[in-house]
Amino acid sequence: MSKVLVSDPIDQAGIDILSQVATVDVKTNLKPAELIEIIGEYDALMIRSGTQVTKEIIEAGTQLKIIGRAGVGVDNVDVPAATRQGIVVVNSPEGNTIAAAEHALAMMLSLSRYIPDANASVKRNEWDRKTFVGAEVYKKTLGIVGLGKIGSHVAAVARAMGMRLLAFDPFISTERAEQIGCQLVDLDLLLQQADYITLHIPKTPETTHLINAERLAKMKPNARIINCARGGIIDEDALAVALKEGKIAGAALDVYESEPLGESQLRAIGKEIILTPHLGASTSEAQVNVAIDVAEQIRDVLLGLPARSAVNIPGLNPDVLEELKPYMQLAETLGRLVGQLAGGRVELLNVRLQGELATNKSQPLVVAALKGLLYQALRERVNYVNATIEAKERGIRVIETRDASVKDYAGSLHLEATGTLGTHSVTGALLGDGEIYLTNIDGFPISVPPSQYMVFTLHRDMPGIIGKLGSLLGSFNVNIASMQVGRKIVRGDAVMALSIDDPLPDGILTEIIKVPGIRDAYTVTL
Numbered sequence: 001m002s003k004v005l006v007s008d009p010i011d012q013a014g015i016d017i018l019s020q021v022a023t024v025d026v027k028t029n030l031k032p033a034e035l036i037e038i039i040g041e042y043d044a045l046m047i048r049s050g051t052q053v054t055k056e057i058i059e060a061g062t063q064l065k066i067i068g069r070a071g072v073g074v075d076n077v078d079v080p081a082a083t084r085q086g087i088v089v090v091n092s093p094e095g096n097t098i099a100a101a102e103h104a105l106a107m108m109l110s111l112s113r114y115i116p117d118a119n120a121s122v123k124r125n126e127w128d129r130k131t132f133v134g135a136e137v138y139k140k141t142l143g144i145v146g147l148g149k150i151g152s153h154v155a156a157v158a159r160a161m162g163m164r165l166l167a168f169d170p171f172i173s174t175e176r177a178e179q180i181g182c183q184l185v186d187l188d189l190l191l192q193q194a195d196y197i198t199l200h201i202p203k204t205p206e207t208t209h210l211i212n213a214e215r216l217a218k219m220k221p222n223a224r225i226i227n228c229a230r231g232g233i234i235d236e237d238a239l240a241v242a243l244k245e246g247k248i249a250g251a252a253l254d255v256y257e258s259e260p261l262g263e264s265q266l267r268a269i270g271k272e273i274i275l276t277p278h279l280g281a282s283t284s285e286a287q288v289n290v291a292i293d294v295a296e297q298i299r300d301v302l303l304g305l306p307a308r309s310a311v312n313i314p315g316l317n318p319d320v321l322e323e324l325k326p327y328m329q330l331a332e333t334l335g336r337l338v339g340q341l342a343g344g345r346v347e348l349l350n351v352r353l354q355g356e357l358a359t360n361k362s363q364p365l366v367v368a369a370l371k372g373l374l375y376q377a378l379r380e381r382v383n384y385v386n387a388t389i390e391a392k393e394r395g396i397r398v399i400e401t402r403d404a405s406v407k408d409y410a411g412s413l414h415l416e417a418t419g420t421l422g423t424h425s426v427t428g429a430l431l432g433d434g435e436i437y438l439t440n441i442d443g444f445p446i447s448v449p450p451s452q453y454m455v456f457t458l459h460r461d462m463p464g465i466i467g468k469l470g471s472l473l474g475s476f477n478v479n480i481a482s483m484q485v486g487r488k489i490v491r492g493d494a495v496m497a498l499s500i501d502d503p504l505p506d507g508i509l510t511e512i513i514k515v516p517g518i519r520d521a522y523t524v525t526l
């Protein structure tokens with residue numbers, strides 16, 4: 001049974017899902033050295049933002065197949081190191097969207113009415129109604145930096161509260177912003193006009209210290225800024241100075257340059273600042289959502305299925321995956337088959353999407369085909385994550401082509417591998433019930449489902465050859481489960497595809513090639 005380590009607090013709903021397929025150990029607050037010591041035993045690691053998954057931890061995780069982040073941000077995972085090692089990294093892109101948006105909105109209202117400090121004063125037995133005179137958000141301008149999932153929900157609620165909305169997001173269209181009720185503007189204009197600014201962008205080299213002293217200076221003196229996105233998007237030192245000098249009216253932070261927040265001058269600022277300990281996703285609803293979302297993906301990957309929100313498998317987004325899922329297995333099977341027929345070192349793989357399949361995204365199918373192709377060399381070490389890198393390093397060039405005019409089957413996939421021993425091609429399709437069929441081998445039409453052990457021959461189509469091959473295999477106690485011949489012309493060249501119950505014993509292939517009329521023979525394991 002697989003083993004999963006859960007190293008941050010995760011909702012029980014996720015643990016229950018993992019327990020269906022694995023032994024689950026929940027060990028939180030591990031020090032890096034402790035994690036390095038035990039990670040080698042585990043097939044999967046499930047985390048939140050608390051665990052720093054460094055290169056050293058990943059390298060020690062020799063059995064790891066997947067790292068699941070029960071949340072959005074994967075900035076605490078060394079994703080390139082995981083990719084290099086063939087480890088899938090998944091997250092839950094939408095499970096905590098509402099929780100994070102509501103936290104930002106709660107911060108905005110709390111800042112406006114000094115709720116945390118007013119609450120604390122009453123609890124100290126005071127009754128101070130003068131200090132906490134606040135401001136309304138109605139008819140004020142909210143500047144949203146990052147109009148993605150969270151920013152859009154913030155916009156919808158803020159609009160309902162009667163706010164005017166400005167947005168800065170260089171990656172979305174004016175039309176999309178208008179649909180959400182926002183006027184798309186540049187960052188300078190947003191900083192100059194907004195009474196409230198809320199950040200909903202990822203932390204990247206471009207967004208680190210995006211809000212620095214210079215930009216804080218552009219804000220209005222009554223402006224308040226909220227960061228529930230990522231620590232370090234605001235320069236904390238510059239923010240402390242701006243608040244102390246009254247350059248801006250307030251700030252609310254849920255995330256910090258370093259977490260947990262250590263020594264910081266921000267703590268010394270009064271009612272103008274609200275600090276929460278990275279609580280954006282901490283609602284029971286969000287925790288159930290992300291735990292289920294990520295646990296299901298870990299379960300699927302441990303069962304050999306692809307994950308729907310892998311961050312390090314390019315092109316494999318959930319919609320594409322849903323549409324192509326049935327074809328992924330086909331691509332992988334064909335990859336395995338053509339790799340074994342080609343033998344030797346493959347230098348070029350042509351992946352052709354045919355018929356209805358031609359209108360689909362090809363990248364996931366290319367990845368699956370490469371995974372199959374490389375299985376011979378790498379066995380379980382190759383997967384959807386590292387197949388492309390491994391192929392590149394082995395000098396395998398990939399060409400993707402499309403031919404919508406091929407109408408033999410609704411959609412079919414054709415792979416042609418050229419290597420040091422020549423060129424071979426295979427085509428396959430899915431029949432009505434979703435079953436995989438091999439429909440062409442080296443240009444010869446056939447119609448056989450792939451089986452685990454198969455033998456293919458290239459021979460002359462002439463009487464007696466099938467009987468001779470059957471007798472030969474029988475004499476070695478090889479049981480034939482099914483057999484089919486594909487030919488283009490009568491008594492010309494033909495291929496034979498045999499499914500056999502067990503692997504072909506050593507040495508028989510050379511005996512098969514000695515049968516008069518048989519020019520070549522291959523045995524494959526699929």
Ligand SMILES: NC(=O)c1ccc[n+]([C@@H]2O[C@H](COP(=O)([O-])OP(=O)(O)OC[C@H]3O[C@@H](n4cnc5c(N)ncnc54)[C@H](O)[C@@H]3O)[C@@H](O)[C@H]2O)c1
Binds near residue numbers: 093200279280281
């Ligand atoms: N505090 C929390 O607990 C918590 C919870 C969930 C998410 N988050 C964080 O919130 C942020 C937003 O999450 P999301 O789910 O909305 O992401 P998202 O990907 O849906 O949206 C991000 C948006 O930012 C925009 N963007 C990227 N770079 C930008 C730049 N340089 N300037 C302006 N816009 C830019 C993108 O175009 C996108 O529209 C992330 O950093 C995420 O990690 C925090």
Ligand SMILES: O=C(O)[C@H](O)COP(=O)(O)O
Binds near residue numbers: 049050070278
């Ligand atoms: O990126 C996220 O999803 C949030 O920062 C939440 O982090 P958490 O799971 O540690 O609360």
